[in-house]
Amino acid sequence: MAAVEMEQPEEALDAKITGRGVNVFYGPKQAIFDVDIDIKEHQVTAFIGPSGCGKSTFLRCLNRMNDTIDICRVEGDIRIEGHDIYGKSVDVVQLRTRVGMVFQKPNPFPKSIYENVAYGPRIHGMVQNKAALDEVVEKSLIRAGLFDEIKDRLDQPGTGISGGQQQRLCIARAIAINPEVILMDEPCSALDPIATAKIEELIDDLRAQYTIVIVTHNMQQAARVSQKTAFFHLGELVEFDDTEQIFTNPSEERTQDYITGRFG
Amino acid sequence: MTLTFLILVLIGLSALGFYIGRGRALNTVSGRVGDLHSLPSHYGFYVALWCGIPSLLIVAAWLILQPQLVEALVIADLPSAYRNLPASEFGLLLNDIRNLASGNVVSREADEALLAAAARLNRAHAIGSGAMWVVAIAAGIAGLTLARRWIAPQLRARNSVERTLLIILVISSTIAILTTVGIVLSLAFESVRFFAKVPLNEFLFGIQWSPQTAIRSDQVGASGSFGAIPLFTGTLLITLIAMLVAVPIGLMSAIYLSEYAVPRVRAVVKPLLEILAGVPTVVYGFFAAITVAPFIRGTGESLGLDVASESALAAGLVMGLMIIPFVSSLSDDVISAVPQSLREGSYGLGATQSETIKRVILPAALPGIIAAVLLAVSRAIGETMIVVMAAGLAANLTANPLEAVTTVTVQIVTLLVGDQEFDSAKTLAAFALGLVLFLITLSLNVVALRVVRRYREIYE
Numbered sequence: 001m002a003a004v005e006m007e008q009p010e011e012a013l014d015a016k017i018t019g020r021g022v023n024v025f026y027g028p029k030q031a032i033f034d035v036d037i038d039i040k041e042h043q044v045t046a047f048i049g050p051s052g053c054g055k056s057t058f059l060r061c062l063n064r065m066n067d068t069i070d071i072c073r074v075e076g077d078i079r080i081e082g083h084d085i086y087g088k089s090v091d092v093v094q095l096r097t098r099v100g101m102v103f104q105k106p107n108p109f110p111k112s113i114y115e116n117v118a119y120g121p122r123i124h125g126m127v128q129n130k131a132a133l134d135e136v137v138e139k140s141l142i143r144a145g146l147f148d149e150i151k152d153r154l155d156q157p158g159t160g161i162s163g164g165q166q167q168r169l170c171i172a173r174a175i176a177i178n179p180e181v182i183l184m185d186e187p188c189s190a191l192d193p194i195a196t197a198k199i200e201e202l203i204d205d206l207r208a209q210y211t212i213v214i215v216t217h218n219m220q221q222a223a224r225v226s227q228k229t230a231f232f233h234l235g236e237l238v239e240f241d242d243t244e245q246i247f248t249n250p251s252e253e254r255t256q257d258y259i260t261g262r263f264g
Numbered sequence: 265m266t267l268t269f270l271i272l273v274l275i276g277l278s279a280l281g282f283y284i285g286r287g288r289a290l291n292t293v294s295g296r297v298g299d300l301h302s303l304p305s306h307y308g309f310y311v312a313l314w315c316g317i318p319s320l321l322i323v324a325a326w327l328i329l330q331p332q333l334v335e336a337l338v339i340a341d342l343p344s345a346y347r348n349l350p351a352s353e354f355g356l357l358l359n360d361i362r363n364l365a366s367g368n369v370v371s372r373e374a375d376e377a378l379l380a381a382a383a384r385l386n387r388a389h390a391i392g393s394g395a396m397w398v399v400a401i402a403a404g405i406a407g408l409t410l411a412r413r414w415i416a417p418q419l420r421a422r423n424s425v426e427r428t429l430l431i432i433l434v435i436s437s438t439i440a441i442l443t444t445v446g447i448v449l450s451l452a453f454e455s456v457r458f459f460a461k462v463p464l465n466e467f468l469f470g471i472q473w474s475p476q477t478a479i480r481s482d483q484v485g486a487s488g489s490f491g492a493i494p495l496f497t498g499t500l501l502i503t504l505i506a507m508l509v510a511v512p513i514g515l516m517s518a519i520y521l522s523e524y525a526v527p528r529v530r531a532v533v534k535p536l537l538e539i540l541a542g543v544p545t546v547v548y549g550f551f552a553a554i555t556v557a558p559f560i561r562g563t564g565e566s567l568g569l570d571v572a573s574e575s576a577l578a579a580g581l582v583m584g585l586m587i588i589p590f591v592s593s594l595s596d597d598v599i600s601a602v603p604q605s606l607r608e609g610s611y612g613l614g615a616t617q618s619e620t621i622k623r624v625i626l627p628a629a630l631p632g633i634i635a636a637v638l639l640a641v642s643r644a645i646g647e648t649m650i651v652v653m654a655a656g657l658a659a660n661l662t663a664n665p666l667e668a669v670t671t672v673t674v675q676i677v678t679l680l681v682g683d684q685e686f687d688s689a690k691t692l693a694a695f696a697l698g699l700v701l702f703l704i705t706l707s708l709n710v711v712a713l714r715v716v717r718r719y720r721e722i723y724e
């Protein structure tokens with residue numbers, strides 16, 4: 001069994017995440033149809049597509065966030081570095097420490113800024129003492145480009161800063177546990193253009209160290225931040241290619257129609 | 265009986281007014297609703313209100329005034345021998361006339377003059393009621409026809425109807441508030457009378473409670489003593505025991521229901537818990553007195569402890585049981601109100617469910633939970649039945665849950681049960697106790713509501 005799990009699907013040798021024949025159901029209703037995908041390391045992969053096409057659903061399969069929805073059922077094979085993440089021996093908690101997530105609406109905990117970032121390291125016992133924790137918190141906030149703005153307000157509630165700052169706080173919170181993959185579901189949809197620009201810059205920086213998957217409704221954003229783009233429509237993965245290819249010369253008509261704004 | 269009928273007639277008349285008004289409004293614009301200032305039904309209500317309200321007001325006023333007028337008339341016709349009686353005897357006389365008129369037993373020989381007065385009383389009432397019918401219905405019809413005549417496309421019927429409804433609502437809430445104020449004032453006045461007999465500090469800080477005042481002043485314990493401390497410590501002890509039972513169990517079942525239970529279980533368990541809340545407290549009371557108290561006594565004795573047959577422990581335990589659904593359903597609401605996004609944020613960082621509950625959900629819900637607990641405390645303090653039946657009447661000043669204690673509410677009951685002089689210190693003490701109890705629960709509720717409000721601001 002373990003040997004089978006270790007077996008690498010074809011053409012996925014350099015892929016961080018591979019999906020094969022993924023189907024997702026909400027009760028009797030199918031939301032994702034037979035998706036195959038290879039997501040490469042140290043790249044930003046963008047998921048685009050009209051509302052309700054299943055981008056969030058597929059993204060949430062990658063850290064098994066769909067487990068929290070009772071009626072949701074995932075079929076098929078999703079592997080991270082060749083390990084089946086839906087395998088029986090997989091510990092969801094451990095998986096989620098490797099695959100972090102940032103949500104559409106900033107959702108800082110109603111705790112201090114410091115405690116928000118310290119949350120992950122604390123529950124996973126990643127640090128031995130206060131000094132080490134301080135360091136992790138500071139480093140994460142610096143990486144998220146937030147430290148300078150809030151460095152003398154660390155003890156104030158995380159809910160009391162601006163929306164853009166809250167979203168960067170959530171990113172800092174995610175990278176504090178040192179994940180390999182960061183999933184972002186429309187991380188900028190609640191933000192103004194300036195805050196958005198900051199986050200996009202941040203995503204570009206983070207790419208060097210993490211593998212990033214981002215869902216976005218903003219075509220320009222996909223073009224700006226991603227190297228690969230996946231176009232979903234009605235639960236199918238219609239086209240998946242280099243971002244430049246998708247935006248200049250898509251091979252599918254539906255992709256063409258969507259990025260030129262003819263539907264969606 | 266005939267009054268109910270009259271009111272039904274007036275309501276029917278108003279309903280008729282509604283249809284007339286609506287039809288009339290439609291007629292004036294020959295069916296083009298758009299030309300009307302308000303919706304046709306607004307015109308209907310306009311007429312109905314003009315028809316119903318004045319006539320019902322007349323009925324109400326009539327019912328208040330008629331008995332007084334009629335009696336004044338009857339008194340005026342009494343022979344002067346009767347009219348010049350002293351006040352208290354005159355009151356008895358009037359009572360007899362009333363009883364005679366309604367065919368009841370009378371305390372004296374019914375002479376000519378009394379019989380005549382009774383007959384007059386009856387006749388006057390009959391005439392009065394008849395007149396009320398005529399006047400009320402006339403007022404209704406007048407209102408109806410006038411309002412119908414006023415209907416025109418420009419008439420701002422909607423505004424009038426809305427304003428009238430507003431006034432009715434304001435009057436209703438004023439009645440509710442005034443009643444509360446009245447109750448509080450009467451508590452306060454009687455308490456002042458009590459404190460004229462027993463000094464305030466003796467009441468608040470005295471540790472001896474034995475309100476039995478003797479009938480003759482030369483008996484032993486003639487004055488009684490009104491130190492309320494034992495009552496408040498008793499209340500506190502029982503409330504504490506109750507909360508020790510209710511808070512952990514209620515909170516944990518709330519966490520189970522809102523975080524772990526699958527919808528099917530939740531759909532069954534939640535209503536069951538709410539049934540628990542609907543059990544009358546008397547039932548809890550005899551459960552406490554007949555089942556729990558003997559059990560505790562038996563267990564205590566087999567352990568070599570000295571347990572009173574009515575113990576604070578028994579009452580507190582059962583009261584705790586009673587309060588569980590209260591705590592759990594309120595906490596369940598606040599826990600469910602914690603946004604799902606916080607849970608997902610925590611799971612997304614690799615937290616387990618119990619870590620998420622402990623570190624994110626409970627802290628976020630804490631203010632609401634505190635408010636729930638405070639409300640539960642004020643419920644426990646005010647609870648009477650269980651304590652009457654299970655905790656006893658002995659005003660012991662003790663912290664030992666195995667002894668019998670008594671509470672404020674129980675003492676209020678015992679002070680007022682039976683025949684009492686209404687201005688003895690013993691009776692008045694009940695009001696003073698009631699006032700203090702009211703102040704305590706009021707401040708608990710105010711604090712709880714404050715906390716809840718602050719909590720709301722975070723998420724909305």
Ligand SMILES: Nc1ncnc2c1ncn2[C@@H]1O[C@H](COP(=O)(O)OP(=O)(O)OP(=O)(O)O)[C@@H](O)[C@H]1O
Pocket residue numbers: 026031049050051052053054055056057058069
């Ligand atoms: N919890 C759920 N229960 C039932 N159906 C769901 C649930 N979540 C999503 N769906 C359904 O699954 C389909 C895909 O939803 P999903 O949220 O993945 O779309 P999306 O592409 O992220 O859309 P958007 O861009 O609007 O966020 C939709 O038809 C949606 O109605």
Ligand SMILES: [Mg+2]
Pocket residue numbers: 055056057185
């Ligand atoms: Mg989505």
